[in-house]
Amino acid sequence: MQSKVKKQNAAKRAENKTARWLAAPGLILIGIFTIIPISLALTLGFTNAQLLAPTNPDFTGLNNFKTLLGVSAVTLHAAKQPDGTCAVDENGEIAYEPLRPLTRDNSPRKDLRGKSEVKRIFANAEKCSVLVVVAGDPVFWRSLTNTFFFALIVVPVQAGLALILALLVNQRLRGRNFFRTVYFIPTLSSMVVISMLWRFMYQQDGLFNKSISNFMPGYAPIDWLGNPKTAMPAIVVLSIWQAVGYHMIIWLGGLQTIPAELYEAVRMDGANKWDEFKHVTIPGLRHTFVFILITITIAALGLFVQINVLTQGGPLDSTSTLVFQSFTRGYQRQEIGYGSAISFVFFILVLVIALIQRSMTKRLDT
Amino acid sequence: MKSKWRISLTAAVVAVGLLAPITVSAANAAPVEIPLWTHNGGNKAELADVNLVVKDFNASQSKYKVTVKAFPQINYNDAIVASAAANRLPCIMDTDAPVVPSWVYAGYLSPLTVDKKITNKLQTSVKGSYGGKLYSAGFYDAAIALLARKSTIADAGLRTPTVAKPWTLAEFNDALAKAKASGKFDYALSLGTGWDGEWYPYGFSPLLQSFGGDLIDRKGLKTAEGVLNGTAGVAWGKWFQNIFTSGLAPKKETADQRDNGFITGKIAYQWNGSWAAASAAEKLGDDFIALPPPNLGTKAYIGGGSWQWAVSSSCANKAGANAWLQFALQTKYLTKFADDLFNLPITPDATKASKIFGPGSKYSEFATFSATFALIRPATPAYPVIAKIYETATKDIINGADVQKTLDGAVDQINKNLKDNYYYVKKK
Numbered sequence: 001m002q003s004k005v006k007k008q009n010a011a012k013r014a015e016n017k018t019a020r021w022l023a024a025p026g027l028i029l030i031g032i033f034t035i036i037p038i039s040l041a042l043t044l045g046f047t048n049a050q051l052l053a054p055t056n057p058d059f060t061g062l063n064n065f066k067t068l069l070g071v072s073a074v075t076l077h078a079a080k081q082p083d084g085t086c087a088v089d090e091n092g093e094i095a096y097e098p099l100r101p102l103t104r105d106n107s108p109r110k111d112l113r114g115k116s117e118v119k120r121i122f123a124n125a126e127k128c129s130v131l132v133v134v135a136g137d138p139v140f141w142r143s144l145t146n147t148f149f150f151a152l153i154v155v156p157v158q159a160g161l162a163l164i165l166a167l168l169v170n171q172r173l174r175g176r177n178f179f180r181t182v183y184f185i186p187t188l189s190s191m192v193v194i195s196m197l198w199r200f201m202y203q204q205d206g207l208f209n210k211s212i213s214n215f216m217p218g219y220a221p222i223d224w225l226g227n228p229k230t231a232m233p234a235i236v237v238l239s240i241w242q243a244v245g246y247h248m249i250i251w252l253g254g255l256q257t258i259p260a261e262l263y264e265a266v267r268m269d270g271a272n273k274w275d276e277f278k279h280v281t282i283p284g285l286r287h288t289f290v291f292i293l294i295t296i297t298i299a300a301l302g303l304f305v306q307i308n309v310l311t312q313g314g315p316l317d318s319t320s321t322l323v324f325q326s327f328t329r330g331y332q333r334q335e336i337g338y339g340s341a342i343s344f345v346f347f348i349l350v351l352v353i354a355l356i357q358r359s360m361t362k363r364l365d366t
Numbered sequence: 367m368k369s370k371w372r373i374s375l376t377a378a379v380v381a382v383g384l385l386a387p388i389t390v391s392a393a394n395a396a397p398v399e400i401p402l403w404t405h406n407g408g409n410k411a412e413l414a415d416v417n418l419v420v421k422d423f424n425a426s427q428s429k430y431k432v433t434v435k436a437f438p439q440i441n442y443n444d445a446i447v448a449s450a451a452a453n454r455l456p457c458i459m460d461t462d463a464p465v466v467p468s469w470v471y472a473g474y475l476s477p478l479t480v481d482k483k484i485t486n487k488l489q490t491s492v493k494g495s496y497g498g499k500l501y502s503a504g505f506y507d508a509a510i511a512l513l514a515r516k517s518t519i520a521d522a523g524l525r526t527p528t529v530a531k532p533w534t535l536a537e538f539n540d541a542l543a544k545a546k547a548s549g550k551f552d553y554a555l556s557l558g559t560g561w562d563g564e565w566y567p568y569g570f571s572p573l574l575q576s577f578g579g580d581l582i583d584r585k586g587l588k589t590a591e592g593v594l595n596g597t598a599g600v601a602w603g604k605w606f607q608n609i610f611t612s613g614l615a616p617k618k619e620t621a622d623q624r625d626n627g628f629i630t631g632k633i634a635y636q637w638n639g640s641w642a643a644a645s646a647a648e649k650l651g652d653d654f655i656a657l658p659p660p661n662l663g664t665k666a667y668i669g670g671g672s673w674q675w676a677v678s679s680s681c682a683n684k685a686g687a688n689a690w691l692q693f694a695l696q697t698k699y700l701t702k703f704a705d706d707l708f709n710l711p712i713t714p715d716a717t718k719a720s721k722i723f724g725p726g727s728k729y730s731e732f733a734t735f736s737a738t739f740a741l742i743r744p745a746t747p748a749y750p751v752i753a754k755i756y757e758t759a760t761k762d763i764i765n766g767a768d769v770q771k772t773l774d775g776a777v778d779q780i781n782k783n784l785k786d787n788y789y790y791v792k793k794k
Binding site: 054225314317 | 620782
């Protein structure tokens with residue numbers, strides 16, 4: 001009896017040893033090409049490393065993160081005139097004291113040095129004062145909100161549209177393979193190529209403007225990518241158009257795993273099309289839903305190629321995103337330490353969002 | 367029978383091909399190979415001229431053999447930076463003028479040892495100096511001018527500006543307003559906003575400098591405060607912004623507007639380089655005129671410095687690399703680079719010999735512009751960073767951002783970068 005256990009243990013140990021040997025090549029490759037580079041990149045965020053500098057970088061602790069995330073506020077005053085109103089400048093606006101002396105590198109307020117104005121709030125006519133919010137890197141905050149705006153629109157719209165397309169091409173129609181291919185083609189093309197093509201269509205004399213002005217004679221052409229109000233929506237449309245085919249295929253895969261007997265059964269129970277969809281299709285797609293939600297979210301938060309090709313983050317930072325900022329600072333401006341700090345923050349954000357989504361969808365998945 | 371003959375012939379050719387280098391190298395010591403990289407992989411005419419100089423040099427002596435590798439311009443700087451990181455730089459490479467100090471600072475380049483008698487004759491704008499040493503020399507320069515039609519100026523009743531007396535700010539504004547009011551053009555001015563990147567500092571910082579501002583305080587190169595965001599800088603920003611907000615120029619030109627807007631008569635004036643003059647002159651004939659840059663306050667300026675040649679610090683045969691550069695700086699080649707490629711000659715002898723830019727020839731005014739108005743971009747290792755910050759700020763100004771705030775923000779970013787890099791003084 002005892003010897004049998006011993007034998008078993010020995011066999012198990014030998015098996016474990018073999019398993020370790022078999023796993024080793026994969027683990028080593030992941031270590032060299034994924035784990036080491038990622039940890040190096042994250043470490044760089046705590047240094048002042050410059051891309052071309054001949055000198056070794058210094059550890060600067062949390063400096064990069066303080067600049068990146070630092071936000072303060074300062075109250076500015078305007079002179080109060082004898083009649084009780086605040087002094088105004090030549091444009092008729094209240095003449096507050098200038099902010100610049102407080103944000104310069106020799107400012108008496110150390111916490112404001114190098115910061116830039118984001119917004120003026122709480123103007124007080126009584127005291128002739130206004131509260132100015134300043135940030136160490138206003139473009140980062142702008143990029144953060146842009147990225148979330150993009151994700152908030154793209155995730156539901158793209159997932160929903162992909163589902164509608166999948167339902168359409170899942171029917172027994174003639175030529176459905178043709179439609180499946182057509183919807184899938186944009187996914188196969190490179191995003192760079194698609195962006196270049198859409199740039200021409202978005203131009204002031206491009207396809208969209210020409211088509212609209214054909215129907216509406218008085219229409220003034222919009223420079224879709226050159227206007228801060230329309231640039232991000234234009235990128236949203238193009239991005240959804242490119243990626244919707246991919247998620248259509250995944251939905252389609254999900255649809256085809258739903259057993260036909262279930263549909264037959266509900267039909268025998270007298271269900272209509274809507275009931276069929278609500279009680280068979282949707283529950284049958286819950287695994288696919290979780291997968292699609294997480295992949296679209298991560299892809300949307302990583303928005304970069306379209307921005308780099310089409311707008312370079314402009315006009316007026318209206319299309320700047322986190323990954324684009326990390327690229328601009330780390331590579332184009334050679335401030336690789338700072339760029340890595342942005343990546344670090346981005347990494348944490350995506351991780352947190354993915355974990356929240358995972359815990360929220362866990363119920364669905366079981 | 368016939369096919370057999372062909373096979374044996376092929377075999378013979380291959381055999382000779384294999385043996386030939388061996389026999390040659392056995393006969394006399396093999397020449398030392400000197401690799402050369404150039405950015406003009408996409409520019410056939412320029413590459414042909416580089417190849418010609420290399421061929422002539424290799425034939426002129428037996429010690430060195432220069433070998434050419436051409437890259438597309440868009441990837442060129444990346445290739446250099448990547449191979450520098452891997453310690454595999456070529457011996458000779460061309461560099462974009464304003465990047466030279468940055469590459470010197472990074473330790474990529476070694477000072478040139480070309481005969482001073484030769485380099486002294488070169489126009490200042492094609493010499494890349496840093497820390498009192500010469501690191502690069504160019505074969506040519508380019509010049510920006512205000513391309514126009516004689517008829518536009520005559521119809522508007524304007525004075526034709528000259529090198530001695532360029533248009534003033536008021537005259538330039540007047541010219542643009544009249545072009546717009548004439549109703550003949552979509553836009554009064556094309557500023558090249560269809561380009562990105564280095565065009566912004568190259569094309570627009572001379573306008574800023576003409577107002578009296580600059581990218582950085584050139585004394586000491588330690589701050590941009592009061593220079594980029596001072597009164598003159600803000601005046602430039604407001605004027606520049608107004609050109610776009612009042613519809614005188616397109617905010618973001620399409621490729622068609624940029625390349626054809628002026629020559630097809632949809633845009634009245636174009637702020638563009640000498641490289642665009644040939645096609646404009648061909649299309650417009652005698653009506654074409656290249657006007658000197660306007661004087662917007664202090665003095666008229668255009669950017670100086672184009673592609674230049676440098677020797678890497680890791681080069682095993684610096685003497686050979688310098689010998690090639692010295693050989694290439696002969697008047698006949700400089701003239702050829704100018705005339706073949708429509709670039710400006712950069713020595714008095716080459717200018718005299720040039721058929722296009724020589725005294726009394728069709729485009730002689732460009733050479734005068736370059737010699738009179740050229741100002742090189744600030745020679746600091748921070749330049750590539752400053753250029754990017756300035757590009758972003760200028761784009762924001764074009765799109766209607768508050769000028770003072772935008773320039774203040776740009777100054778903060780430039781100064782922070784300088785400080786983070788210990789003002790680019792190498793620490794021990």
